[in-house]
Amino acid sequence: MSDLPTPLNRRSFLTRTTGAAGAGLVLGAPSILSANNADKRDAIHIALVGFGKQGEVLFNCLKNIPGLHFQAVCDISNYSRKKGMGQVRAVQGELPKGYEDIDEMLATEKGLDAAVIATPDFWHSPHTVKCLEAGLHVYCEKMMSNTIEGARAMVVAAEKSGKLCQIGHQRRSNPRYRYTYEQLINGKKICGQIVNANAQWNRSLGASQDIGGKKLAKSIIVPDETLNRYGFKDMHEYLNWRLYRDLSGGPISDLGAHQIDIFNWFLGVQPTSVFASGGNDYFTEREHFDNVMAIFDYDTPQGGVRAFYQVLTTTSSGGGFWESFMGTEATIKTSEIASTSAIYREDGAPSWDGLVDKGYLKRKPAPPKPAPSADAVAAYESAAPEEYDLPGGFNKPAHQPHLENFFAAVRGEASLNCDARHAFESEAPIFYVNPSALQKERIEFTKEQLSV
Known part of the structure; x- marks a missing residue:
């Protein structure tokens, strides 16, 4: 928890430097923000920068958090900007100011405390740096940038300004993930020695199609002059910026970054190579690969670990998205989806009866053992593992706990769960996946490559 003196009024703690790294909110504790007075004088005044699909997802979480006042909406699209302004008015009863240009917004709006940034990846760094330099705390979606240089600039700006900068790796605030990391992997060391990690995100062909078509509604179209001013060649680039190499990192960044972050977080070290x-196995004309597989090598205090990751954008087979950590005594499978999460105790590992009795785990019936085939070698068969549930439900939108943690930190009542420096250290290896695939070469990391 924060070591700031109490009591603090809104202005005194918002203008002071607060620590950016730390353990964050305690699992199971009620939201600190739920007790806040929603009076506008005590509210945190926010600018919403980018109100496309992801911006709307974040707003649908933000509107559940008391004590926030949405003062401005900034988006280059008239359609998205007006949509955001309308949704804000429906929540707080007054229309926020709308801006196309972030520089105009920062020069005009007085009393802003924080910005929530959900623009395309190649704008994350410029927008974050501008807001930090203007004295605002920033919550920015991942990836930090489409380039490692842009990500470094965000860390430098955050630490120079003394303002908080949370990056949207929302699993870092997810109660299930925090419990798994803090209580089971680190606390009880339930896996024994971790020797392997795996993760995947498989997205169906239908969900991977280009956005938009030949007939776009006139209200959605952004004028060419505006598009060009903000780095887009045309409406296809604007609607499908994730497909272009100079605008994003493609599927390995868009989807894989969430899960490779879990490798780095749970293992506690950066990889040594990738x-x-x-x-381009289906979308042959796209700039980015549609299917990517990567192997990361890690040297942990317990020994070497190899982590395999795949992102497939042409099929949803194989159980969707999840991460697993395989150890000598157990395997933990985590996901934002409760039904996909489980823990498996290896036969011969120490009993978990005590953990079940104390509520750490919930035993599930063991899966039936398949009948051996005629040519099976019985000596090589392994006993079916016992399966356990991770305790506790999770009934909030996926991004909400991470946003709650950010605003609790802004109020001086928590530390960030994913500040810019720690996010950079976790994201840095991801920037080398596409180059490795393009060059068809293993990349051995140097300290300089992975540090600010």
Whole structure:
């Protein structure tokens, strides 16, 4: 928890430097923000920068958090900007100011405390740096940038300004993930020695199609002059910026970054190398690979770990998205979806009866053991593992706990769960996956490559 003196009024703690790194909110504790007075004088005044699909997802979480006042909406699209302004008015009963240009917004709006940034990846760094330099705390979606240089600039700006900068790796505030990391992997060391990690995100062909078509509603179209001013060649680039190499990192950044972050977080170290393979196996004309597979090597205090990751954008088979950590005594499978999460105790590992009795775990019936085939070698068969549930439900939108943690930190009542420096250290290896796949070469990391 924060070491700031109490009591603090809104202005005194918002203008002071607050620590950016730390353990954050305690699992199971009620939201600190739920007790805040929603009076506008005590509210945190926010600018929403980018109100496309992801911006709307974040706003649908933000509107559940008391004590926030949405003062401005900034988006280059008249359609998105007006949509955001309308949704804000429906929540707080008054229309926020609307802006196309972030520089105009920062020069005009007085009394802003924080910005929530959900613009395309190649704008994350410029927008974040501008807001930090203007004295605002920033919550910015991941990836930090489409380039590692842009990500570094965000860390430098955050630490120079003394303002908080949370990056949207929302699993870092998810109660299930925090419990798994803090109580089971680190606390009880339930896996024994972790020797392997795996993760995947498989997205169906239908969900991977280009956005938009030949007939776009006139209200959605952004004028060419505006598009060009903000780095887009045309409406296709604007609607499908994730497909272009100079605007994003493609599927490995868009989807894989969430899960590779879990590798780095749970293992507690950065990888020493990456070897990746990718291909345009269906979307042959796209700049980015539609399928990527990567192997990261880690040297942990317990020993070497190899982590395999795949992102497939042409099929949803294989159980969607999840991460697993395989140890000598157990395997933990985590996901934002409760039904996909489980823990498996290896036969012969120490009993978990005590953990079940104390509520750490909930035993599930063991899966039936398949009948051996005629040519099976019985000596090589392993006993079916016992399966356990992770305790506790999770009934909030996926991004909400991470946003709650950010605003609790702004109020001086918590530390960030994913500040800019820690996010950079976790994201840095991801920037080398596409180059490894393109070059068809293993990349051995140097300290300089992975540090600010």
